[in-house]
Amino acid sequence: MIDLEQLHDCYVKTGSKIILLVVDGLGGLAHPDTGKSELETANIPNLDAMAQESACGLTTPVMPGVAPGSGPGHLALFGYDPLKYLIGRGALEALGIGVELLPGDVAARGNFCTVDDNEMLVDRRAGRIPTNLSGPLCERLNEITIDGVQVDVFPVQDYRFVLRLRAPGLSEDISETDPQITGVEALKVKSLSNGSDKTVNIVNEFVQKARDVLREEERGNMVLLRGWAQLPHLPAMGDVYKLNPAAVAAYPMYRGLATVAQMKVIPTGKTFSDEVDTLYQNYEDHDFFFIHYKPADAAGEDGDFDAKVKTLEDLDELIPRLRNLNPDVFMVAGDHSTPAIMAAHSWHPVPFMLHSELTKGEGISGFNETACNLGAIGRIPATNIMLLALSHSGKLTKFGP
């Protein structure tokens, strides 16, 4: 794991190159009619052929039985203990819509809500007002000024927005304003630790001013704020592993997670094919590339088994382009499983393969849950794949004399 001080002398900088392809929601479960998972159903000759020449296994993102969100799922693959390095909800919501978060910024998830003339909550989601109504409300919130603080409000979707506060000495240790029930007033923010009084005062001032700005609205006449979060303090992936890491991801959330690990984020297009182009164009400039494939997770979350199969087949067609780069290590991993029959992230171990000059195949027939379970890597914590990548590419020397 990335903060294992004992290994720090073992990392060495070399010219070898590593590609980590993260297939979001990669793992699945058998379809009840066929007994085959999405990967087993898909026609993925390129991934299967690669598995036959790779070291294979299964990764456990957090712990057996624990389904991770995107934050812990990715941090684990980068080597960060996901139970130690927590990304708060406000910060992840901000990253997910591409909002820049700097160390020290505090972000919150905001709801527009409806209160009556006595300030009592009537609807915690303001009748789920649509984005075209909430957008202008966000613009009005953005006109709020607070001395010494940069206040920014970003629309998310429908009644949801992100509040970002930027000022010296802010703290995430403050309470939420959402009482979780109607018929009562929104809560005042309170300090949850020493040193957060300044933030408490700023937020209570913001909420008061927001109420004033929105007072005449019919539905979104007040705001609720929760999930206060700053970026976690993570060791920089590049510093620890002696890498010059880069991220290529079409979706803002994953660019944000790469930023948290202090990777260089390379601008790219909207599709995975664009991402591969970007990787080609920047291949000489970095020694580690995180490249992200989103569609598998989206189809899984939709509960659309056939669509997820199709996303895996689409991915498979682009595998040869990645292999043609001839990286010293090419890993295919997933941040978590998203079985279509569950229509949700799950806790199931995720197929993993690592290809290098040292992997010659081990009788594994293809790239899927069942086959990878027999692989030589076995079942490992996702936090360990970076160690395997580094050792297979000559970047991790012997531990101890």
Place this chain on the structure above:
Amino acid sequence: MIDLEQLHDCYVKTGSKIILLVVDGLGGLAHPDTGKSELETANIPNLDAMAQESACGLTTPVMPGVAPGSGPGHLALFGYDPLKYLIGRGALEALGIGVELLPGDVAARGNFCTVDDNEMLVDRRAGRIPTNLSGPLCERLNEITIDGVQVDVFPVQDYRFVLRLRAPGLSEDISETDPQITGVEALKVKSLSNGSDKTVNIVNEFVQKARDVLREEERGNMVLLRGWAQLPHLPAMGDVYKLNPAAVAAYPMYRGLATVAQMKVIPTGKTFSDEVDTLYQNYEDHDFFFIHYKPADAAGEDGDFDAKVKTLEDLDELIPRLRNLNPDVFMVAGDHSTPAIMAAHSWHPVPFMLHSELTKGEGISGFNETACNLGAIGRIPATNIMLLALSHSGKLTKFGP
């Protein structure tokens, strides 16, 4: 693990006997021409037959992806967390040539080097002077006296030696004198923590006196010192596990590692056959035996696939003699893998088998990486094998009411 306080009440002393055979560098990788590893290639009917009656698995010495040195590889098999109990380079170098280290002693790796008339380093290895020249230099260094300190210098090979300091209140937290480059002076030793000033003064006095003693030499006219280390403070294996453990190893390094675990080291001969004789002669006096087989690692490090196969076949011939002792538990393990195709220690999980009255076989065909991957023990940290040994021999009772 040996320092798991919660288990301490579970260890019981019994008359049963355990043999741990450590095959150094046991694990391997497939030969590119045949697709078979060294163990799969070797004709090892006795080990294969034993596997068919054993519980089998794979051990991870430190973590996935981490290739261990001999120190962490062995400490893990004895039950010590290798990331917690670190043996410094100087101490291991001393153990490796059979130098006695007592708690409190400080050892360093020394080089003879060449400096010019202005004390500038010209050659950090003194032209790699051969042992027959460096031996007499060590003898002269041994004439150096420092008040209140026992100073001993031991030749290693060529330009290398070990310095051992014995005195009350020494510390390993001092800096090295090797600047790692030529054209500059050797560094003065500095304190790296409170309480190491005494050691700093002793070492700087030693270096000055060494320079005086060697001044007239053409090549080895100065010394460089690095890798300062004391023995780590380990719980005694015998105390914790309620065993009376003994070690039988032809090579000094492994006798040294057994000493670190506070096993009784039994003098033996130069070959594994000698070791087996020694084990027979002392079988009544102990309940746990660590017996070490070196040749597999040596051949692996040489990158000689066929030679490593041969060492495994040689070992196999002596397995019946060990089995004839009829120990309650007989384990065959490795401290790490040394694949001949890598010519180095590697991170790959190591085949492991445990034979006892309770193991009746589980469909495992032979003793190799692929077969053990399917064994009932699965993939476990190497630190756990002692628990399996103790439980299979009736020395580890139920945990918890």
